[in-house]
Amino acid sequence: MSNELIINANTEEVRIALLREKQIVEYHVEQKGNQFAVGDIYLGVIKKLVPGMNAAFVDVGYEKDGFLHYLDLGPNIRSLIKYTKEVIAKRQQSAFLKGFSLEPETDKMGKIEEVLQKNTPILVQIAKEPISSKGPRLSCELSLAGRYLVLVPFGDSVSISKKIVSREERQRLARLVSSVKPENFGVIIRTVAENVDLAEIEADLQNLLAKWKEGFENLRNALPRQKIIGEVGRVSAILRDMLNDNFDNIVVDDKLLFDEIKGYIKQIAPKQEKIVRLHNGKGKIFEVLGIERQLKGLFGKNVPLPSGGYLVIEHTEALHVIDVNSGSKSTSEENQEATALNVNLEAALEIARQLRMRDMGGIVIVDFIDMKKAENKRLVYQKMKEAMADDRAKHTILPLSRFGIMQITRQRVRPEVNVATLEDCPACRGTGKIGASIVISDVIEQNLIYLIEKNNEKGIRLVLHPYLAAFFTKGGLLSKRWKWFFRYGRWVKITTDSSLGINEFYFKNKQDENIEI
Template identity: 35%
Template sequence: MKQLIVSCESSTIQAALLEGRKLVEYDAQHPIDTQRAGSIYLGRVVNVLPGMQAAFVDIGLTKNAFLYIDDVLPVHIQKQPKTKPPIGDLLTPGQKVLVQVVKDPEGSKGARITTHFSIPGRWLVYMPGAGYTAVSRKIEADEEKARLKAAADSLRSGEEGLILRTVSEGRSEEELRRDLLDLREIWALVEQRAASAAAPSCVYQDLELLPRLARDVITDDVLEIRVNDAAVCDGLRGLLKQRSPELAARVQLDDGAEPLFERFGITEELARSMRRKVWLPSGGYLVIDPTEALTVIDVNTGRYTGTSSLEQTVFRTNLEAAAEIPRLLRLRNLRGIIIVDFIDMELPSHRERVLETMTEAVKKDRSKTVLLGWTKLGLLEITRKRK
């Protein structure tokens, strides 16, 4: 059972998604927050670096954004030249360029940007100029994939590109059409603003927390939605009624005296899960160290000494870690390259079981997570898409 708990305190909105009463996702919107990823800017090229095949673009942030040549060439591989041209043939200093942020500024690095635009809707992702249709890999039935692709192909026009999101499974062509019309209106507004805007300026900002919840988080399997603020409750119901009236009825105003996050144990669990050292049920623990290049997760037996053999002790600890790590990736929104140093196992069957456990667990993640397998040193390589 999935539950969504929305707590409103002092102009801050917090949202927690529970699966089987276990915290798996968390998001918050503070009054001073400004989300960058997903937003579209009219920028100005500051300088071009031929040796890096990249350019720095001023989009109005403290640090200039980074634009690589692959993000300037056409998104469709069939339209790309066989040999990449020099970046100087595509961009010149002072040139205006419309770009979308794909990675927020982090540490000493500026934002990563692209000209391959994508605007997510309820059922679709709209990609102007992409020229192809794709279906989420998480939709497993071949017949449903073919139906959705055929529907999208009949709806898209010209060089439009569409991705059928996982939640589009079972949706009618009419529902997809309405979603596409909304997304076309958004893109038309982006082009209109960009035509008259001065560079640098933001011409489109991705949705705030409540619309994102309605679009991305609240699906048919979210059976309970509790909100402790009447205005926010009405706003969320209104957003859901536009596309999923049956889900709007699940939004309930909670007027209990005890804070929602305290009653559901979210505050305590959030604090525990965000520490560098996270304990496992048996007494083992994880150490999580994010760096600019990648995130390293180390698995340790800790206080757990087992009862039969060292191999069984190690195997049980690793199994618990394999179930817990995918949850922490979602909750902490860890992304990019992730390396897990499991405790060494002697039996190949144990390594296979650990990998199977993680493979099943990452299927619940809305962000694309790929398990690349074991290295020669026994490390597990993972990549998780930035969102």
Template identity: 35%
Template sequence: MNVTDTARASALTSEIVMNTTKRETRLAMIESGQVVELHLERKGERGIVGNIYKGRVIKVLPGMQAAFVDIGLPRAAFLYVGDIHHHIHDLDFMMNEEESEAQQEEENGLPDGIHDTIPSYTPIEELIQEGEDVLVQISKEPLGSKGARITSHISIPGRHLVFMPTVDHIGISRRIENEVERQRLKDIIAEIKPPSCGIIVRTVSEHETQEKLQADLTFLQGSWERILEKEKKVPAPSLIYEDLDLCLRGVRDLFTENVSRLIVDSREYYNRVIEFMDTFMPSLKAQVELYEGEEPIFDYFGIEMELNKALGRKVWLKSGGYINIDFTEALVAIDVNTGRFVGKRNLQETILKTNLEAAREIAYQLRLRNIGGIIIVDFIDMDRPTDRDKVFNALQEALRKDKQKTNILKISELGLVQMTRKRTRESLTRTLCEQCPYCEGKGFLKSQTTVCYEILRAIGRELADEYSECLQVTANPEVLKLLFEQENDELEEIQRKYNTKILLNPDPNLFQEQYEITIC
């Protein structure tokens, strides 16, 4: 089916737009006409969350209760003792937050028998040894200078089910709210589940037949058997199982009944999607469309513009206020400002309105930019506790749409909100951008005046240590221009004092902070 000219005007609740080339796949989720999620995967830079490796323990650290495991990546992976214990809380890396909540709500989130298998107090040095081969799965992408986070609990996702071969457990997605339907699904799983294995029922399984769930389970069991067979044949470190690429993973995990259509701009990838859906979700195949317009698909749907805006530091609010989003090594800081918004009644109403609008925008930006980890939000100070409650509730409500797990603390009297958002992959900014080589990520440069004074002090030290008839100063042209125009008297004084000659050599290839002093 081809996309028609009515696409722009259609009021679809949710759409998936996929831009694919040999080099890169980009996927956007649109809800009610607004881009809410952006996913990107490049050739040679595929995500590794969900991949299964045969690794070798290279270092056990009793003081950290963790180990480093060589799985064949540039940096060793990190295995925490809790991930050896198979704690069910750490399983949501392979599924939406809904599935992880389903695990947590049953039996306090811990399947039967886990505590009996390995007591929680068992030291890591009694569980694994250096040189030992282990089968592990990536639970968190390498982030910055850190290696990947891994777990020894294997979890294989399908369209309807998530298969956990190492733990005996049944979980139902919380987003399936009808108790009768939840019980029906639980009864089906109890009947078809192999002994000593775990299964989580995903949201898309609602109202599905036992035959369809059984087919999904059979496929996942076959995948697990092939993983075990390959593990026996390959040395460590080796990749045993690789999750689907973004094209098919997006179809599997994002294409729910709430999605009206999936639009793909490549015939090759369109055919791949159709073939995948023929096998796993044939009832939704009619909702896949091939885009054949001349205009790039992300431009046609207005996504490219939103993508560029999502990389900016400042986000303007409709009222005229704005928020600033700043990344640091430890956390993400978000600052709320009234900006051009002056209000109509009084200061407290102006502040409340700005903070309420900012709360909704912040929740949206966290999801759009995939910001995770520790987040500090500095709302404009509110004197009335009722206003702080309103803003906190608005933020909580806005975050309900986010599939990633978030934890929020109440707004402090200073207007600060401390929160965390689960992070399994890099943020959009860190994926698309790199550290500025000019300022090395500081975001600030020494001023031209500061560099001028540094040069003058460096000249004085050079001549005090050793007399030279001539010195050459090589620096950025703008810095030398300032040095010549505003500090010429100082230069002449140095030349007279040390009976020397100073030459200025402008080099446009040098950054503002760089300079070199040499003997002529």
């Protein structure tokens, strides 16, 4: 099964599409300069204690204070507070915890006012990014994620992913990691560490310790609300968590990002460095590979299923609702029960894909087509579990109820991804009326004459909607473009972009820069 990561970068954001067999299974948008990403560690200031909620509100520099619940403090919160104070006061001379005297663990049933004090500094990690009107969700159980390991300061245990089932392999990994881990640091061994040799695991551990040391240096001179340790970017995080031998291509259209990714791959998986490619084509990468078209078709309210059924997806503040409809497939099977089962099985695969692609979290209610047989309900339940097995977000799936309703909870750590599929007409700006569309050809020609005769531009490229492009290119030697060539002695390259409105266009020069007119 082939996997491809396609990355489109511009001045404002980075768009990331994970393709499996050429179909989008995950889609992420990362704003450049984005703060408060999951995994970032900040030096916060406790602004308010709320005993009734057994929680605190912490100022980390966001417009809304972050929320920190008592259960997210972790058992070693007193050791963390002590370490933070010692480092800020410059009494702690080493980043590492050898010889550091840990404080007693806190009681799980304790009160937050017994542990924290107002207006004091505290190290916190972003557990959930700001969503809607809420500030970030915070945790004091700090962890640093690497390729094979997760480093947990102020712990001492070695935990192993449950997905590693071989008893011999679990014992081997526990023995190896216990032999190299430093004092007062716990370690979680990730699934990808299975069958990896000690040298690679130890190198990953040293990278994490170097990251912790860098955070220590930042903390020594930090001001409140300052970022102490930053998580890797979304692209690197996806590669760190998902890169395996099944990846065929990583294609990026930005040179700086290409160099960054190539360097990161060389660090974590040198044998796969060759799969990273730079897109040099004139067209937009998402347009050339058909991703733009997929996004427009998959992020709407109605999502078609291959055999004629469709999903209706509604979003509310409290939950997401998905309705499964048979559509034109209702007469293609022997009986209603068979039709319902086949559509529901097909819908389960698409729903799992939609949850990952839109990063939908919280409560999801799925209204499947009614089925009478208990065995068929079990088949749909099993299909949904199998389809969501590769989902990295924590989730729980309940069997279908008597009414054909399935309830799903899925971890939400970032705002839901959304792609606008309904657009204001670029010509009328939503008024419902436009000037004569045929006039747009005259406008383009006037601009072209200006660029050629007044600016003496060479190597001009015209980018416009496919329908409009056809108007200028169809007809061979009788086409508009050939007439321009005979009249002005310049060949104008024409590139299509279906993301543009039907009468939108722009020109690019020889250096592939937009030409201002």
